[in-house]
Amino acid sequence: MSLNNMTHDDLKKLISEAVRETLVQMGADPSNPIEMQRDFQHLRQWRTAGEDLRAKGMFALLSIFITGAVALFLVGLRDYFGK
Known part of the structure; x- marks a missing residue:
């Protein structure tokens, strides 16, 4: 199936699966979005x-x-004026 023949639902399913696989590879659990947040x-x-x-x-x-x-400046002034 080429991209030109894909329906909107087919494309949406393909993208969803790619995102899910990416999250799993990163070590995240896509089935529990609250825990990921x-x-x-x-x-x-x-x-x-x-x-x-x-x-x-x-x-x-x-x-x-x-x-x-x-x-340091104050000590230098004190020594300079001899007090």
């Missing part, structure tokens, strides 16, 4: 938690660097 939500939570952790870590490192630079 929960799995994807869990992955999203892990991703956003990692992004938040990275942003907060960069902020902490930047804060430590700025605090050290200001302290």
